Amino acid sequence: MLRKSHYLLGTVFILVLVIVDGFIIVEEKGDPKNMVWLDGGSFIMGSDHGLPDEAPAHPVNVSGFWIDKYEVTNAQYESFVTATSYVTSAEQYGDSLVFHTPEGRSLREIAPMSWWRLVRDASWRSPEGTGETLLSQAEHPVVQVNYADALAYCDWQGKTLPTEAQYEFAARGGRDRQIYSWGNQPIHHIEPVTNYWQGEFPVRNENTDGHHQSAPVGSYPANDYGLYDITGNVWEWVSDWYHPNAYSVLGSRNPKGVKREESLDPAEPDLPKRSIRGGSFLCSENYCQGFRVSARMPADPESATNHIGFRCVAPKRSNRLTALWLD
Numbered sequence: 094m095l096r097k098s099h100y101l102l103g104t105v106f107i108l109v110l111v112i113v114d115g116f117i118i119v120e121e122k123g124d125p126k127n128m129v130w131l132d133g134g135s136f137i138m139g140s141d142h143g144l145p146d147e148a149p150a151h152p153v154n155v156s157g158f159w160i161d162k163y164e165v166t167n168a169q170y171e172s173f174v175t176a177t178s179y180v181t182s183a184e185q186y187g188d189s190l191v192f193h194t195p196e197g198r199s200l201r202e203i204a205p206m207s208w209w210r211l212v213r214d215a216s217w218r219s220p221e222g223t224g225e226t227l228l229s230q231a232e233h234p235v236v237q238v239n240y241a242d243a244l245a246y247c248d249w250q251g252k253t254l255p256t257e258a259q260y261e262f263a264a265r266g267g268r269d270r271q272i273y274s275w276g277n278q279p280i281h282h283i284e285p286v287t288n289y290w291q292g293e294f295p296v297r298n299e300n301t302d303g304h305h306q307s308a309p310v311g312s313y314p315a316n317d318y319g320l321y322d323i324t325g326n327v328w329e330w331v332s333d334w335y336h337p338n339a340y341s342v343l344g345s346r347n348p349k350g351v352k353r354e355e356s357l358d359p360a361e362p363d364l365p366k367r368s369i370r371g372g373s374f375l376c377s378e379n380y381c382q383g384f385r386v387s388a389r390m391p392a393d394p395e396s397a398t399n400h401i402g403f404r405c406v407a408p409k410r411s412n413r414l415t416a417l418w419l420d
């Protein structure tokens with residue numbers, strides 16, 4: 094009997110050692126690289142003072158999740174491509190959309206969206222299609238990735254793309270009912286806090302924030318949750334299908350967007366679109382104002398452009414994510 098008790102005690106001791114050892118290993122290695130854990134909670138999503146698709150402001154509750162501190166960079170995407178031989182859609186098509194400053198003196202003289210051109214050989218490796226290598230832009234956010242290209246990277250990392258609710262929760266950094274990730278101070282009244290377009294879009298970029306196009310990730314201050322470029326720099330893919338009235342029909346707990354067949358962009362009603370969030374270096378005060386935390390934009394998930402990138406989230410420790418922690 095005594096020997097059996099000793100045996101059981103020994104087994105328990107070994108189990109505790111294994112568990113404690115595993116725990117210590119994870120703790121010693123720290124959190125996943127360049128991610129922030131957000132506890133989740135309730136917040137007011139949307140705005141009654143922005144564009145119609147941001148209304149109504151409504152209470153939403155999200156569960157806790159990990160989120161990347163930075164937009165995914167060219168260097169990180171290159172690691173993924175090297176490991177998997179992944180070929181993006183723009184590379185398969187042989188062309189992609191690139192912003193060009195159009196002819197004209199003001200936005201009123203210029204046809205909407207005429208500043209986008211399909212450029213031969215534009216891809217994440219050469220966002221402008223100029224053949225320029227990425228060596229000098231390794232820490233810039235990867236662009237010219239469509240929705241599937243972004244999701245493939247996150248999946249490889251054991252992560253996924255954020256929902257709109259997760260994105261807005263993260264972008265607000267606890268600032269309910271405020272306009273920007275830094276509060277309510279107008280963007281032109283303060284030191285550059287994000288990479289956006291100063292001057293009249295799309296004809297005059299005064300570039301007082303120092304970056305005519307994308308900036309290396311983390312070039313501007315983080316928000317209150319320690320997230321960089323969560324507004325500005327490049328737009329970011331989120332997993333929701335876009336609908337302008339989504340906030341009137343979705344539930345309040347971990348909303349995931351409407352169904353694909355319900356997606357609607359009134360400008361192109363036959364084309365289901367995903368939402369993008371956060372605005373880009375092309376967003377100005379006279380056009381789009383995508384750097385407001387409640388701003389939403391529909392985007393064709395098949396298309397890639399030189400102002401849309403992404404970051405990933407993880408709801409919990411997946412095996413792949415844990416492996417990355419232990420790398």
Ligand SMILES: [Ca+2]
Binds near residue numbers: 288290300302
């Ligand atoms: Ca800028």
Ligand SMILES: [Ca+2]
Binds near residue numbers: 164325327
């Ligand atoms: Ca961004």
